[in-house]
Amino acid sequence: MQQSISAHVSDHTQGHEDQEGIKLLGFWIFLVTDCLLFATFFAAYAVLHTHTNGGFTASEFNVPNFIIETFILLISSFTSGIAVLNMHKGNKKGLTQWLIVTAVLGAVFVGLEVKEFMDMAAEGATLSQSAFLTSFFSLVGAHGLHVSFGIFWMIGILVQLSRRGITPVTKRKISMVSLYWHFLDAVWIFIFSVVYLMGVM
Amino acid sequence: MVYLNSTFYYHDSRNSIPLYFVKGDLTLRKWIQTAKLSFLALLGMALLSGCDKSNFIVLNPKGPVGQQELDLIIISVILCAIIILPVLGIFVYIVIRYRDKPGNKAPYQPEWADSKILEVIWWGIPIIIVAILGVYTAKTTINLTKPPVKDVKPIVVQVTSLDWKWMFTYPDKKIATVNYAEIPAGVPVQFILTSDAPMNSFWVPQLGGQEYTMPGMAMGLWLQADKIGEYFGSGANFTGKGFAHMQFRVKSVTQDDFNQWAAGIKKNSPALTDKGYKQLSKPGLEKELSFSSYPKGLYEDIVNKNGGTYYDHMSHMGDMGSQSSMSSMKMEDKK
Amino acid sequence: MQNSHFFVTGDPMIYGADVSIALVSVAIIFYLTYFKKWGWLWREWITTVDHKKIGIMYLISALLMLFRGGVDAILMRIQLAVPNSHFLASEHYNEIFTTHGTIMILFMAMPFMFALFNIVVPLQIGARDVAYPFLNSVSFWLFFLGAMLFNISFVVGGSPNAGWLSYPPLSENDFSPGPGQNFWIWGIQISGIGSLMTGINFVVTILKMRTPTMRLRDMPLFSWSVLSSSIAILGVFPILTVTLVMLTIDRLLGGHFFTMTAGGNPMMWVNLIWMWGHPEVYIVVLPAFGVYSEVVATFSRKRIFGYSSMVFSMIAISVVSYYTWVHHFFTMGAGANVNIVFAICTMIIAIPTGVKVFNWLFTMYRGRIRITQPMLWVMAFVPCFLVGGATGVMLAAAPADYQYHNSYFLIAHFHQVLIGGVVFGYIAGMYYWFPKIFGFKLNERLGKWGFWLWQIGFYVCFMPQYALGFMGMTRRIYTYNDSMGWDMGWAPLNYISTIGAFLMGIGFIFQVWQILYSIKHGERDVTGDIWDGRTLEWSIPSPAPAYNFAILPVVKGRDAWWYQKEEMQKGNVHKEAVKYEPIHMPNNTGIPFIMSVFWFIAGFGFTFEWMWMGIAGLIGVALTLFARSFQYNTDHYIPVEEIEKTEKARKNYGSVHRTAN
């Protein structure tokens, strides 16, 4: 009696199906640790943001640029959500298209950020100019690197999707990447608020 | 009290190595000699030096700050002992009583694994002890932020740790010393600490505990010697190659002697110039030095160039003569 | 970086090390080639994803690193034995205490801990594997190659010398140029990422992979300790990663996080590194607490006392340890209020820790204590940790700490908790689970020699250091002069301390001998339950089969195997024919190793500031990740016939799943 129950339950836990759920939980925990990573950069920024060494200060940020960046990232978070909706509906074409839109928006975001950094550097506001700029470039750059990584990841998934279609594995991978994308959007909200808005305030 | 002789310090130019580091044969002799001695040490000398209370300089304070810290140390030892010793006793008892040997009559209750009463006891007692110790800790912490005595006007000594030496500047007297400091006995001394090198820690055990010397910051440390004497001081936070040689001497003398000493330095010693400071601040070792004057604003410049401008409270660096005590009061009011 | 400085020169000891490392490498390569073992090494070990084998590799690395760190310790103690000693020059001494501290904590205690995680947890919770076997292998190889990167600094480029937590600005380019400090950063960074992954892996393993009938509240305490330690890992290793990245940015890209110039703030480092560093010491001690709980219960033949408060106190320790980091810099003057809050939080840790001690004592109380090797180490732990913990509480009284800080009093405190708490615990764990891992027991007689030498050596070495602290001796000084040595009384005590270090060293040699001797002569474990154990790992053969459990065990409460045995004795167990099913297992893979080698290459490149090499390494890492993501054949099934064959080979094992009511 006991025996058969245990055999049944065990198949459920150790079988393929739940393996994907386990991976998703692990990824979620990873995201939480990633939060702490950003928190540490934030802490450094909070402590060092007045240490400007007589150079570039937070009030000089390019306002239109960061506002546009913010909206682009917000929209891309939305489009990645739509992609997931399509995935649940089993619509591979919609899924692919919306993923591409998301990745492109992400690329535009990164492009704008690179432009912002280059403009600042051209004015002499480089990473080695002051502690403030070191902490600024590190915090915002860490986010930018995350976004760039996300774009490559999406491309990889798109390739797999085209080869294999919507399977439990690709499904899990897409859920992960979209979770990751929303997470990066959430981090950006804080960068936008604490670094940029409070900076130009 | 500890007597310090001057062989402590390097003799000639900086970066040179004292004799006993070079001469191998000398060291070999010393090894043998020490080995012999140490056998004695094993038998008796450890005990002797152990009984020689004066060697335990932390436990033998010569001023109110060190005394308060010693009081706290004693309280904490007692509070810990109250619980640790009985637990050790119980442990020994249990191990002996419940050993698994044939014929052991002691009760055996393999399923007994819970007791509300016991749980309450062993959560409760440590909580009480921690609470008591916490209160004493808080009291002492706050006390030590204030001058040890209220009715005597404090003096200010600025301390700068360098690679690998200590510079003391006296804003009231406008004199400077290296690797030794004199202070008047019975007078609270506000040491104001900074560093023009990696951070160190300023520690004179018999006067009281240490505090970090940090680049760009000017932190206050109240100390006071009750009687005249000479005290061992050292850098306590690692700063690299020459760190092991960063001992200094603090000498407390009567107020008159102190004034005389300062006047003597003013008269007889060379001035510390900008160039001289630059030379002094280069990595290397230094013997004891005295200077009749130092560049105006030297200390403030040191703090500011290392980032002091970013900390508003750091503007009170003691170079305000008699005002210094007031400014430090003000700092306290602020918080 | 000039090439002339590539190889460390100038010191006979280093040449000696160069030569012996070269000789050992040649010998290993010769052995592997001559006996045609390369393929075996690759197939059985390097590409393995079996948690038991990964655990063994962790264990071997940890013992090697204990040796390396121990040699460092002996060298330091020789240097300090007498005043004015010039056995080691200042720079060399500084390198040695830095590598000693770093290696002992990050490359000895951590892998020792992960060895026990890997070996024990799946067996204890009735699982066939960890949640992410692939990631587990990545973690190991990251740790291993990170540790190797750190260790080669001894012969190539020079070792770090700014202390085990490398405070800036000393550790910045201005004061520590060159590769030494970079080795420290990258060695820790790479292995630290591995540790973070292990943390995630074991949290999920414990939450999700338990045999379905095991509720959390039935889980053995060692597994609970792993859970609480892993949670702490998740909470603090990201901080370490970022803090190291910041120092890298300063050193490699000219940033100013912690520099003296351009507004950098070295104090921020102190703050951040201890946010990781303090919980880190509890991360390593919590699993040791878990070991004590298992060993005490087994060898007292009694249920663990106060199970729920044991669990609660571990979780409390892992969370409260997040709020004590400032006690490492009370003397930084962050303010009376800051010091008071953190002093009290620190003392609060003593409360749950004390509760654990009392519960261990009352587990023994009215039990029947068998003094076996693991139990010996547990009994040595109790007094040692009590005293070390009490001196910790003394340190926590902030104003008193102004007098202890950075003195030998502190050195004595942390060795007492690190050795008495962590090392004793892991050694006890090693002795306890050794038969389970290898199928034989370690020789008792040699073990006793090792034990007593360690015990006597420990107290002879570290008790005098408390006194030295009261005499004003500060840490990290490579020498002291005659005046300090004789007039101030430092020399005799230092000499005694050195004798103690040698005794511990000899004790360690006995333990190595013990292991080698027991491989041939050790008592074989034929039952799988050599200690009369209580938990599931003792219900399967030693060593455990690849799939651990042919059928997932059914658990009805704590100490499942103990009660199962009782039932069997009462004759309540009816052997039924069991029907096996194919078991799903992950495939071996070389990707973790290859990826870690790329990390090594990247770390090495950045260490020497050869950007091309660093970036090439990182690209390699990305490519292997990508390759993995396209790998779909990652697992296989063990067919029923094979399971039947294996299970038939075991004769008299009882097995939990055979319960029938």
Place this chain on the structure above:
Amino acid sequence: MSNHEHTANMKAYTTGFALSIILTIIPIILVLNHLLSKTALVVSILLAAVLQFVVQLFFFMHIRDGEGPRYNVMALILGIIFVVTIVAGAIWIMSFNSQVQ
């Protein structure tokens, strides 16, 4: 987890999207027009950010999905506590706003 009940649907996404746009625009307007005192401004910016974070969690990341023990929620709560500790702790300690000893 993803295989069970889903709160993901077009309506939820659109609502979430609209909310986050609004919560972004409000602080922008407040800042660019200098509408509030400094403290009030900081508080409202942070408030908007936190609200938007909550919106992301519920409307986009589907924190409520799944069955059984909500380990993901627990992890998140612990994570938030740690994040607050790191940032607030660092700011508090590093402010050095008083003289000690």
